[in-house]
Amino acid sequence: MQSYTIGQAARLLGVSPDTARRWADGGRFVTHRDENGRRLIDGRDLAAFSVEAAQSGQGEDDTAYTSVRNAFPGIVTAVKLGDIAAQVEIQAGPHRLVSLLTREAVEELGLEVGMQATARVKSTSVHIDRA
Secondary structure, three states: OOEEEHHHHHHHHOOOHHHHHHHHHOOOOOOEEOOOOOEEEEHHHHHHHHHHHHHOOOOOOOOOOOOHHHEEEEEEEEEEEOOOEEEEEEEEOOEEEEEEEEHHHHHHHOOOOOOEEEEEEEOOEEEEEEO
């Protein structure tokens, strides 16, 4: 499972690294240290926290959110596989994006909850690139 540094988590959550550190210090999400002493957050834990934070409206009020070139980097929070089709949800800061795509595409990209991905929006289609 992929883990994220405090800085990466902050970017995915749409907050400053200082805010993410305060949240970790306050027990809002669990961190562990790697062999170099960096604080890491498990991808599944970060995915769950990002959904909670978005639903409760938590984040920095003065943060400007933008869809520069319609790209939404975020974290995969749900993958629902059918026989042929699949549904992938990404939490990109305060934005929840849902894409319907083929099961084959999800398997080829290796998408799973907790991993970083980017949703790209063009017209009415959402394309997902694995980070």
